[in-house]
Amino acid sequence: MRIASFNINGIKARMPRLxxxxxxxxxxxxxxxxxxxxxxxxxxxxxKEIGYGAIWHGQKSFNGVAILAKDQMPTEVxxxxxxxxxxxxxxxEQARYxxxxxxxxxxxxxxxxxxxxxxxxxxxxxxxxxxxxxMKRLRARAAHIKSLEIPAVLAGDYNVIPHEHDIYNAKAMxxxxxxxxxxxxxxxxxxxxxWCDAIENQHPAGGVWTYWDYRSGAYQRDHGFRIxxxxxxxxxxxxxxxxxxxxxxxxxxxxxxxAPTWIELRD
DNA sequence: ATGCCCGCTTACAGCGGA
Numbered sequence: 001m002r003i004a005s006f007n008i009n010g011i012k013a014r015m016p017r018l019x020x021x022x023x024x025x026x027x028x029x030x031x032x033x034x035x036x037x038x039x040x041x042x043x044x045x046x047x048k049e050i051g052y053g054a055i056w057h058g059q060k061s062f063n064g065v066a067i068l069a070k071d072q073m074p075t076e077v078x079x080x081x082x083x084x085x086x087x088x089x090x091x092x093e094q095a096r097y098x099x100x101x102x103x104x105x106x107x108x109x110x111x112x113x114x115x116x117x118x119x120x121x122x123x124x125x126x127x128x129x130x131x132x133x134x135m136k137r138l139r140a141r142a143a144h145i146k147s148l149e150i151p152a153v154l155a156g157d158y159n160v161i162p163h164e165h166d167i168y169n170a171k172a173m174x175x176x177x178x179x180x181x182x183x184x185x186x187x188x189x190x191x192x193x194x195w196c197d198a199i200e201n202q203h204p205a206g207g208v209w210t211y212w213d214y215r216s217g218a219y220q221r222d223h224g225f226r227i228x229x230x231x232x233x234x235x236x237x238x239x240x241x242x243x244x245x246x247x248x249x250x251x252x253x254x255x256x257x258x259a260p261t262w263i264e265l266r267d
Numbered sequence: 268a269t270g271c272c273c274g275c276t277t278a279c280a281g282c283g284g285a
Contacts, residue, residue, distance in 0.1 A: 009273075009274070009284085010273085010274050010275070012274085012275090013273085013274060013275090014274095034274095034284085036274070036275065060275090060276085061274090061275050061276065061282095061283090062275080062282095062283070062284090119283080119284060119285060120285095121283090121284080121285065159284095159285075173285080176285065177285085178285060211285075213271090213272075213284095213285070214271085214272035214273050214284095215270080215271040215272045215273085216270095216271055216272085217271095218272095225285090227285080257272085257273075257284085257285080
């Protein structure tokens, strides 16, 4: 069972590359972020034609998330991140969270969330405050999911560089929201509740990148960092076989600035 | 210190991204 996370940076511009990647790597589940499309413009039919059911939470111009599943339709569980108290948060208009159940090859349910965590720049400021508040809400939702004691995968662009060894140069981006101590501490608190960061678990020495800036030839110079994460509940972590990054796809024409990041769970 | 590149928009310049 392969489950992938991919910040596509605009579904209209990325559709050829996205379809190509789906056909080449055949993920069972693909969590997408930065769809940048209204609900009406989502190309569900094109995914259906290659065997993927899809649900999506769109927004004009910005943000937007989706879950694709091969040979099945994901069953939507939660659209938008609730408040810390677990109520719908009507004040948050940004489409950054979608949660669904899918079935594995044995027919058992796996809970999936696609996450586009706020960037938070510039910091300090209201955008950084929003990021940290959003992370508190995510932690509360994750705790709820964990309490269900089911296999669950929280996959997405977390916009957090967890450690010094998760960036090409420890001195780079020192003032950036992605690597502030508050961002890292908030991410660490979620992991501390019992979630396993798959890539960190399998590559403890670091040096794995999922994002390379478009500017300054960052990909060619391998100036990357790791911000796309798949967090596994204990019952999912027990089934982790391997994980990786399709970094070669970052080097193709008209690529996203993120590379697809994936895990494989045993059946 | 700022922009670099890229995608988006009742677009053709400005914003957001990271």
